[in-house]
Amino acid sequence: MTGRRSALITGVSRRGGIGFAIARRLAEAGYDLAITHFAPHDAPPPWGGDDIASVTRGVREALQPGRRLVDTPADLVDPDAPARIVAFAQQDLGPLDALVCNHARSGSDGPLLDQTAATLDAHWAVNARASLLLAREFAARHNGRPGGRIIFLTSGQELGPMPGEIAYAASKAALAGIAKTLAHELAPRGITVNAVNPGPVDTDSYVTPEMRDALADRFPFGRWGEPDDPARLIAWLVSDEGRWVTGQVLNTEGGFIR
Secondary structure (H helix, E strand, O other): OOOOEEEEEOOOOOOOOHHHHHHHHHHHOOEEEEEEEOHHHHOOOOOOOOOHHHHHHHHHOOOOOOOOEEEEEOOOOOOOHHHHHHHHHHHHHOOOOEEEEOOOOOOOOOOHHHOOHHHHHHHHHHHHHHHHHHHHHHHHHHOOOOOEEEEEEOOOOOOOOOOOOHHHHHHHHHHHHHHHHHHHHHHHHOEEEEEEEOOOEOOOOOOOHHHHHHHHHHOOOOOOEOOHHHHHHHHHHOOHHHOOOOOOEEEOOOOOOO
16 A cells, blocks of 8 residues: 555444454554444344444554544434534545445344334445445545545345345345446546445454354354455455446455355
8 A cells, every 4th residue: 555545434343243344454454444333223133232432442553653443433324424423534534445234233133024114224224325425425525536445244144034134135136226327427527436245244243143043054164254354355446456346246255154
């Protein structure tokens, strides 16, 4: 990487999560970072939330000398939140080079017959609408400099069914579906757009021992994905080496068998 660069990463709220691994990877690569978190989303499930101060401290420890980290809570249900977040990041770090939309609303979902307008809208607002609005704000402020990167995280719903997650899968499918169009539209501004499907990842939250056992024989390498697996791919995509990749949905699943 040449020159000083900065990135905004959303959904960095757990030390065992993908967002934390991405932030650590970019910190180690020499980026200035702005990260967001929303602890109330993590608190209700059985696994509970993490200590945000410990999360930010863990990212800060990976920063290169002289690099900066700023963080802010962000409820992405609020349609004004994306503009506020990008403005906050740029006020502290200057022009942004990369946007990684790692945040996600999950839970409170179910099969099609359980869906209502409210359940569908709740997932759409956070997973799809907020990501698109963040991309808009990032692109509007990018000013045509070369090297801009936008990364969406999706969930591989085009590779196989996701039973019982209709609202979630639909909202994430929107990001995979729009990547090529956004890549075409933003190329003249010097911005690449890609989506990454991390596949099943064993974070510190939702994966139970029963789930590990049930899916163990579906991973040819004999293990679940780890948060650093997609983080390594994303760090490459936002680097100079990833500059000729755009409009793609990249699956990093370790050969997961559906």
